Amino acid sequence: MKLKDRIALVTGGGSGLGRAISLLFAEEGAHVIVNELRPETAEQTVSSMKGPAGGRAIQADVADSAQVKAMFATIERELGTLDILVNNAGIAFGPGDDRAEVNRKSEALIMELLSGQGGQTHLDVTQNLSDESWRRMLAVHLDGTFYCTREALRLMSKKNRGAIVNLSSVAALTGLEVVPHYSAAKGAILAFTRAVARDVASRGIRVNAICPGYIDTPMTERMSPLIRTAVIARTPLRRTGEPHEVAATALFLVSDDSSFFTGQWLSPNGGLFIG
Numbered sequence: 001m002k003l004k005d006r007i008a009l010v011t012g013g014g015s016g017l018g019r020a021i022s023l024l025f026a027e028e029g030a031h032v033i034v035n036e037l038r039p040e041t042a043e044q045t046v047s048s049m050k051g052p053a054g055g056r057a058i059q060a061d062v063a064d065s066a067q068v069k070a071m072f073a074t075i076e077r078e079l080g081t082l083d084i085l086v087n088n089a090g091i092a093f094g095p096g097d098d099r100a101e102v103n104r105k106s107e108a109l110i111m112e113l114l115s116g117q118g119g120q121t122h123l124d125v126t127q128n129l130s131d132e133s134w135r136r137m138l139a140v141h142l143d144g145t146f147y148c149t150r151e152a153l154r155l156m157s158k159k160n161r162g163a164i165v166n167l168s169s170v171a172a173l174t175g176l177e178v179v180p181h182y183s184a185a186k187g188a189i190l191a192f193t194r195a196v197a198r199d200v201a202s203r204g205i206r207v208n209a210i211c212p213g214y215i216d217t218p219m220t221e222r223m224s225p226l227i228r229t230a231v232i233a234r235t236p237l238r239r240t241g242e243p244h245e246v247a248a249t250a251l252f253l254v255s256d257d258s259s260f261f262t263g264q265w266l267s268p269n270g271g272l273f274i275g
């Protein structure tokens, strides 16, 4: 077992990638704390765990500094330490985003291209984004990653050991026109990963990122069949990914197998982005 006697925190662990990561870490011997906004989903993850050290659920909105502080105070009081943090909690659209309209225009664009025309349809997502959507997107992804990282480093610094993995995205590498706010947040997470990796390397703490391509989770299940086909057509391996393929990447980055990796990103993406 690669994570025997380690204590791990996975944010947004009640669904999709967070759940797959939590279950794999538990199987590898870690005691896994599953953070969620929706506590019942975290409980479901914990009850599905097959591992000697089990886990526990903890509710907090990672975008709220006070809630994150309270979550880490509980972890310190009950467990005394933390070895692994996965900043995974996320949203693909902000409050009030017109997801149906973006999908409709994306489909119109694809049809235009298939018919050999172009230039008729304009996505115009950025000019229609609200302040509220922009702020919530950055709050969940970027503030959340910062708040959890700051508290985790305080615990990890006590023993000069730890591993942090941040969920970024191919959206950070290529820019995803349908979600400019999401792309911005994920790009900032990559820059933050690099800076913090340099900051805490002397303490034996490694910080890396994962930039997944399209993975089948509740986040992507509302893609229409046409958009899904277009994504697969642009993906050299000709399929979308599965959560266990991202979980395996996370396991590598938090285990001693990646002991010389810090400040890096790995991108399980089927070849969608090759860089």
Ligand SMILES: NC(=O)c1ccc[n+]([C@@H]2O[C@H](COP(=O)([O-])OP(=O)(O)OC[C@H]3O[C@@H](n4cnc5c(N)ncnc54)[C@H](O)[C@@H]3O)[C@@H](O)[C@H]2O)c1
Pocket (backbone or CB within 6 Å): 011, 012, 013, 014, 015, 016, 017, 018, 035, 036, 037, 038, 041, 060, 061, 062, 063, 087, 088, 089, 090, 091, 092, 140, 144, 167, 168, 169, 170, 211, 212, 213, 214, 215, 216, 217, 218, 219, 220
């Ligand atoms: N699925 C993909 O194709 C894909 C690709 C690249 C990156 N990602 C990233 O991977 C991460 C996980 O995505 P997923 O596909 O599993 O999504 P998901 O929607 O299945 O799961 C995300 C979970 O995060 C939780 N969450 C949201 N806001 C939260 C908050 N403020 N505090 C605590 N928990 C919160 C949700 O309740 C949900 O359970 C996200 O950061 C996402 O941006 C996903």
